[in-house]
Each structure stands twice: as structure tokens, then as C-alpha cells.
Amino acid sequence: MPELPEVETVRAGLQGLLPGRVFGAVEHNWERSFPNAPSDVKQFLIGASVTAVRRRAKVLMIDLSTDYTLVIHLKMTGQLVFVTEGARFGAGHPSDSLVGNLPDRSTRVEFSFTDGSHLFFNDQRKFGWVRLLPTPEVPNIDFMKKVGPEPLESDLTDEMFIARLQRRKNTSIKAAILDQTVIAGIGNIYADESLWGAKIHPATLVKDVPKAKLKTLLTEIRYVLNLSIEKGGSSDRNYVNAEGKKGSYLQFARVFRREGQACPRCGAIIIKTRVAGRGTHLCPKEQKL
DNA sequence: CACTTGACCTGTCCGC
DNA sequence: TGCGGACAGGTCAAGT
Numbered sequence: 249m250p251e252l253p254e255v256e257t258v259r260a261g262l263q264g265l266l267p268g269r270v271f272g273a274v275e276h277n278w279e280r281s282f283p284n285a286p287s288d289v290k291q292f293l294i295g296a297s298v299t300a301v302r303r304r305a306k307v308l309m310i311d312l313s314t315d316y317t318l319v320i321h322l323k324m325t326g327q328l329v330f331v332t333e334g335a336r337f338g339a340g341h342p343s344d345s346l347v348g349n350l351p352d353r354s355t356r357v358e359f360s361f362t363d364g365s366h367l368f369f370n371d372q373r374k375f376g377w378v379r380l381l382p383t384p385e386v387p388n389i390d391f392m393k394k395v396g397p398e399p400l401e402s403d404l405t406d407e408m409f410i411a412r413l414q415r416r417k418n419t420s421i422k423a424a425i426l427d428q429t430v431i432a433g434i435g436n437i438y439a440d441e442s443l444w445g446a447k448i449h450p451a452t453l454v455k456d457v458p459k460a461k462l463k464t465l466l467t468e469i470r471y472v473l474n475l476s477i478e479k480g481g482s483s484d485r486n487y488v489n490a491e492g493k494k495g496s497y498l499q500f501a502r503v504f505r506r507e508g509q510a511c512p513r514c515g516a517i518i519i520k521t522r523v524a525g526r527g528t529h530l531c532p533k534e535q536k537l
Numbered sequence: 538c539a540c541t542t543g544a545c546c547t548g549t550c551c552g553c
Numbered sequence: 554t555g556c557g558g559a560c561a562g563g564t565c566a567a568g569t
Contacts, residue, residue: 251562280545306563323563325547354547373546375563391564419540428564435562484562485549504562525542527560 250306250322252399252433253476254487254495258328259303261490262367265330266298266310272362281356281371284380292316293380305395305432309386317383321391325354325486326369326376333364346483347492372486396431399469404431406463413454413462421457422450423524425469434469437482437497437504440529442468444503449535450523475500503529 250258271293276282296312303309308328310318320328329347350368351358357369357378369378386392396412397404412431416424422443425434434442443450445468448461457465481487481495484505488494498505502512507520507529516533 254562321564323545324561371546372548373561375545416539423540426563437562482562487562526562 250326250481250487251435251438252306253438253473253497254481254489255303255306255308255322255433256477257481257489257495258322259301259308262308262310262328262330263301265490266301266367268297269361269363269365270295270297271312271359273360274357275360276357278356278374280377281369281374282378284378288380293318304392305398305428306435307391311383315383316380317386319379319381319386319389320369321376323371323373323375323377325372327354327371327486327488328490329368329370329488329492330490331366331368331492333366344494345492346486346488346494391428394429396427396429398432399434399466400473404466406466409466410459410462417455418453420451420524421448421454421465422526422528424454425465426524426526431469433473436526437484437501438469438472438476439526440504441472441501444529444531444535445471447534449537450528450530452537503531505529 274289274293292314293312293316296314296316298310299313300311301308302311306321308320327347329350331350352370354370354372355368356371356374359367397408409431413424416427416430422439424430425439440450442465446461446465448457448465476482476497479495479497479500480489482497483494484498503518506518509518511518511531511534514531514533516531518529519532521528521530
């Protein structure tokens with residue numbers, strides 16, 4: 249799923265809903281979704297209150313009063329949906345939702361708070377995970393050690409972005425920006441959208457993209473990520489925010505899932521192809537190899 | 538080291 | 554209607 253804008257939307261939602269709530273119980277039905285030792289869960293989660301909800305790259309962090317943190321990766325189909333007591337098994341969710349009554353068959357973990365509210369970790373494909381770690385250890389997990397800079401942080405300069413891309417100079421520009429160790433948070437949707445914005449064919453080797461275009465690419469990455477955050481993210485199949493609602497970015501997408509339609513800039517027909525092992529959408533007239 | 542491919546899973550869609 | 558295969562928003566480990 250979830251790329252940076254979707255994870256950020258979930259983070260913002262949870263930040264408004266969770267702080268102060270106290271964990272009362274946890275249930276899970278798929279070991280790999282929450283592989284923590286039961287003794288750790290009992291000692292450091294049950295009875296702890298939420299202090300803050302953070303994000304780094306596509307990873308969410310729910311900080312606890314015990315100086316432990318729930319670290320969560322939604323991968324392709326993960327959802328984190330908060331419901332008050334009445335909504336559990338209850339009236340379901342509004343029409344702008346992909347979630348019905350919870351728990352459902354995609355529910356992997358159910359967190360219950362002492363005030364009767366619940367947080368559901370749903371994950372149809374079971375790729376996602378939740379881990380409970382001491383807060384100071386979170387930056388030391390492999391992913392955090394290797395992940396690249398946040399694209400929306402102003403301390404990432406054009407020069408830094410270009411220099412990091414050069415590490416992957418013999419691969420396609422699309423593979424390079426999807427590489428989380430080069431830059432954080434970009435996935436298939438925003439890769440296609442930003443490459444269209446910068447008029448770069450996704451299969452172009454990094455070394456063959458002029459520096460001026462790489463600079464433009466960073467501008468376009470920031471544009472699409474910010475626009476998507478504003479629209480609440482992209483809901484293609486599974487993604488919903490912390491309240492179970494869909495995001496609307498795909499209504500504004502220029503190429504993603506728009507094969508067969510006219511390019512909004514030049515009118516040529518958008519095509520779908522395959523680059524870096526991923527479905528790839530582009531304008532064949534403006535994005536040439 | 539850089540790069541590509543398959544694996545991890547379930548569900549849906551498309552062609553026969 | 555059933556069945557096989559491809560594909561789906563993301564990482565990882567293993568291969569070359």
C-alpha cells in the first residue's frame with residue numbers, strides 16, 4: 249500500500265486519536281504479524297499509555313509511556329483502523345470506506361484500550377508487521393539504519409539527492425527512486441507520477457538522466473507527495489486512514505492506473521508497461537528513452 | 538558492491 | 554461455472 253502520503257495520513261489520524269489511551273489487551277491470529285514475546289507484551293505494552301505517533305519513511309511508530317515503541321510496517325495491504333467501543337462489530341464504516349465491521353477476516357492484531365476503544369491491524373496479504381521494541385533501539389533496526397533521507401525534509405538538497413542516485417547509476421531511474429536506501433517513502437504510485445511530472449522515461453538509466461532533470465524530479469516528487477497528503481493519500485484497493493476512510497489522490501493522478509486515457513499535458517494515450525519488475529504508467533510521447 | 542529475481546501471502550480479474 | 558495464471562501500493566534474501 250501505503251507509501252509516504254498514506255502512512256503520514258494514518259500517523260496524523262492516530263496522533264489525534266491515541267495519545268493518553270491505555271492498552272488493556274492484545275490478540276493476534278498470525279504469528280508473523282506480531283512476533284513479540286508474550287512476556288514483553290505483558291510487561292511493556294499492557295498498562296502502558298500512548299505518548300505520541302511518529303513516522304519515518306513508510307514505518308509508523310507508536311511511542312509508549314514505558315519507553316517502548318510499537319513499530320509498524322503496513323507493506324502492501326496493511327491498515328490501522330481505530331474504532332470506539334460502539335463501532336466494534338457495530339454499524340460498520342461510512343460509504344467512503346473499504347472497511348466493514350471489525351474485526352474482519354483480514355484482522356491480524358486487535359489492540360484494546362481500557363476505555364473500550366480498539367485499534368485494528370488488518371492485513372490481507374500478511375506482509376506487514378508490528379514489533380514492540382525499546383524506544384532507543386528503534387533507530388538500530390536494519391531498516392532504519394539503511395533508509396535514506398525524508399524527501400519532504402528541507403535539509404535534503406538537490407545535490408544530496410543527485411549524489412545518492414549516483415550509487416545506482418546503472419539501474420533504471422524508477423528502480424533508483426523506489427530504493428528506500430536512496431530516498432525514503434516513494435512507492436509505485438508516486439514513482440510513476442513524479443517521473444511523468446519530470447518527463448523522464450522510467451527505464452532511463454540513472455547515468456543517462458541529465459542533472460537538471462534529476463533536480464526537476466525531486467521537485468516533482470515533493471509536489472506529488474504533498475498533494476497526496478493533502479488529499480488523504482491514494483486508495484486503490486485496501487488503503488484507508490485511521491478512521492477507515494479512503495483517500496482521494498487517485499482522482500488527481502495523471503498517469504497511475506490511467507492507461508488508455510489521454511495524457512493531461514499533451515493528449516497522447518497513456519500506456520502501461522513493466523519497469524523494474526513493477527507495473528509502470530507513462531506518456532509515450534513525452535517520456536522517451 | 539551493484540543489480541535482478543523470487544519469496545512472502547491473499548484476493549481478484551481475465552482468458553480458456 | 555471452474556481453473557490456471559498474472560497481477561496488486563513493499564521489502565528481503567539469495568542469486569548472478
